[in-house]
Amino acid sequence: xxxxxxxxxxxxxxxxxxxxxxxxxxxxxxxxxxxxxxxxxxxxxxxxxxxxxxxxxxxxxxxxxxxxxxxxxxxxxxxxxxxxxxxxxxxxxxxxxxxxxxxxxxxxxxxxxxxxxxxxxxxxxxxxxxxxxxxxxxxxxxxxxxxxxxxxxxxxxxxxxxxxxxxxxxxxxxxxxxxxxxxxxxxxxxxxxxxxxxxxxxxxxxxxxxxxxxxxxxxxxxxxxxxxxxxxxxxxxxxxxxxxxxxxxxxxxxxxxxxxxxxxxxxxxxxxxxxxxxxxxxxxxxxxxxxxxxxxxxxxxxxxxxxxxxxxxxxxxxxxxxxxxxxxxxxxxxxxx
Numbered sequence: 001x002x003x004x005x006x007x008x009x010x011x012x013x014x015x016x017x018x019x020x021x022x023x024x025x026x027x028x029x030x031x032x033x034x035x036x037x038x039x040x041x042x043x044x045x046x047x048x049x050x051x052x053x054x055x056x057x058x059x060x061x062x063x064x065x066x067x068x069x070x071x072x073x074x075x076x077x078x079x080x081x082x083x084x085x086x087x088x089x090x091x092x093x094x095x096x097x098x099x100x101x102x103x104x105x106x107x108x109x110x111x112x113x114x115x116x117x118x119x120x121x122x123x124x125x126x127x128x129x130x131x132x133x134x135x136x137x138x139x140x141x142x143x144x145x146x147x148x149x150x151x152x153x154x155x156x157x158x159x160x161x162x163x164x165x166x167x168x169x170x171x172x173x174x175x176x177x178x179x180x181x182x183x184x185x186x187x188x189x190x191x192x193x194x195x196x197x198x199x200x201x202x203x204x205x206x207x208x209x210x211x212x213x214x215x216x217x218x219x220x221x222x223x224x225x226x227x228x229x230x231x232x233x234x235x236x237x238x239x240x241x242x243x244x245x246x247x248x249x250x251x252x253x254x255x256x257x258x259x260x261x262x263x264x265x266x267x268x269x270x271x272x273x274x275x276x277x278x279x280x281x282x283x284x285x286x287x288x289x290x291x292x293x294x295x296x297x298x299x300x301x302x303x304x305x306x307x308x309x310x311x312x313x314x315x316x317x318x319x320x321x322x323x324x325x326x327x328x329x330x331x332x333x334x335x336x337x
Contacts, residue, residue, distance in 0.1 A: 002320035003070035004302060007327060008173065008224050008265045008289030011074040011114070012055045016100035023096075027089040029082055040079045047079040053293045057104065061111060063292065068302050070320070072292070073327060074101060074114040075143035078177045083121040083149045090119035094129050102137040113328060115173055116142045121149055123157055127164035134168050140327055141170045141222075145177035146203035153203050154210020154250070162216050171220040171263070171327050176200045176228075192296055200228030204262065205237060211250020213261050220326055221261070224289060226268035231280050234259060263326060265289030266318065267298050271307035283314035287323045 017031065024030045028043045037049035053059050054077060064072060076097050085093060094117045101114040116133035118126035133139040142165065148155065153174075165172050176199035185191040204223055207213050213221075223230065230237070237255035251258065259281050267289045268274045278286055288305065291297030298304055305318055313321075 001316050002324045004068055005288060005320040005323040005328070006064075006069050006072045006290045006292070006301065007222065007287045007323050008267065009072045009074060009292040009297075010051075010054060010077050010294065011060070011101070011104070012050065012077050012080065013097075013100035013104045014055050014057075015103055016097055017055060019096050019100070023092075027092050028085050029089070029093060040077070040082070042079075042082045042084050045084070050077060050079070051293050051295065057108065057112075060292070061108065064111065067290075067300055069288075069290070070111070071328075072112055072290075073140060073323070074104070074112060075173055075175070076101070076117045078143070078145055078175045081117060081120070081143075081145045081177065083119070083145065085119075085121070087119070087122045087125070090121050091125050091129070093117075094119045094126075095132075098129065098133045098137055098139060102133075102139060105138070114139050116170075118142055118144070118161070120144055120158065120161060123160040126161045130161070130164050130170060131168060134170055141173060143173040143175055145175060146199045147178065152206045152210065154206040154212050159215075162212055162219065166216040166219045169218070169220070171222055173222045173224065174200065174203055175224050176203070189296075197225055197228035200225055201230050201233075204228065204230045205255070208237070208251050208255050208258055209241075209244075213258055214250055214252070219261075220263065222263040222265065222287065222327075224265050224267065224291070226266065226273065226277055227262065227264040227281075230255075230262075231259060231264065231277050232273075234280075260285055263287055263322070266301055266304060267291055268304075269298065271304060271309070274304060274308040275310075278308065278310065278314065278318070283310065283317050284322055286318045287326070288319055 030041050032041050039046040097117045105112045105114050116139045118129045120126045130142050176196040180195040180198050185195050234256045241254040264286050288301050290301045
C-alpha cells in the first residue's frame with residue numbers, strides 16, 4: 001500500500017516569517033497582530049487571520065501521526081500568494097517562500113513535500129519560478145489562487161504559466177481566494193461555507209469554457225474542497241455549453257466530458273457527498289486532503305474516506321496511491337482521456 005498522502009494542507013515556514021519581518025516592508029508586505037489574530041498586510045490591505053500553528057512543524061508531525069498520515073504536501077497560506085504586489089515584489093515574495101519551503105522539507109524529507117508558490121501577476125516570471133522550484137529546489141507542483149488580482153484564470157496573459165506547468169508535468173492545486181463578497185456573505189461564515197466553493201467552481205469553469213484545458217491537454221489541475229459545486233451541478237454546466245453552442249467557446253466538449261481532467265480532494269465534510277464524488281469522477285481522480293490547520297478543514301480525513309465506504313484499491317488510491325502517481329511520482333503524468 002502506498003503511503004497516506006495529504007495533498008491539501010497549508011504551512012508558513014518560520015524562516016520565511018523571519019525574513020518577512022526583516023525584508024517584507026520594503027516589498028509591500030508584512031505580518032501584523034490584531035484582535036482577530038495575525039494577518040498578512042499586502043500593499044496596506046489586511047487579509048483574514050492566520051490560523052494558529054500554521055508554522056509549527058513539530059505539532060504538524062504529531063497531528064499527522066495521530067491521524068495516520070505519512071506525508072503532507074505543503075502549500076502556503078493562500079493569503080501569501082499576494083498577487084496584488086507590484087511585479088518585482090511579487091517575484092521576491094515567491095522566491096522567499098519557495099526557498100523556505102525547500103528548507104523545511106529538507107529537515108523532514110520522509111514526512112514532508114511541498115508545492116511552489118509563483119508570482120502569477122507576472123506570468124513569465126511565474127513560469128521561470130515554477131521551473132526553478134521544480135528543477136533546483138525539488139518542489140512538486142504549484143498552488144495558485146482562483147483569480148489573479150481581478151483577472152480570471154483564462155486570461156490570455158497567463159498562457160506562459162499554463163504552458164510551463166504542462167511542460168514540467170507540474171500539477172496545479174487551485175485554491176479559492178478572495179471569494180464572492182458582500183454583506184450577506186460576512187454573516188454565518190457564508191464567505192467560506194458558500195463563497196469558497198462558488199469561487200472554486202467559477203475558476204474551474206474558466207479553465208473549461210476559457211479553453212485552457214483544451215489548449216493544454218496534458219495539464220493536471222487539482223480542485224480543492226471536493227471541487228466546489230462542479231461535480232454536483234455539472235449538468236447545469238452542460239446545459240450552458242448547449243446554450244452557448246455557436247457562440248465563441250474554448251471547449252468543443254461539454255463540461256461533463258472534462259470532469260476527469262481534474263483531480264478532486266476529499267474535503268466534502270460528508271461521507272455521502274464523498275461517495276458521490278468518487279462514483280461521479282472515479283476513485284482514481286480523488287486525492288486525500290485535510291486543509292490542516294484551518295478550522296474548516298477535515299480533522300480526520302482518513303476516517304472520512306472510511307466512512308464513505310471506500311475499500312480495497314479504491315481506498316488505497318484515494319489515501320495515497322493517486323497522489324504518489326500524479327504528484328510525487330515520475331515526471332510523465334498524463335491526464336486520462
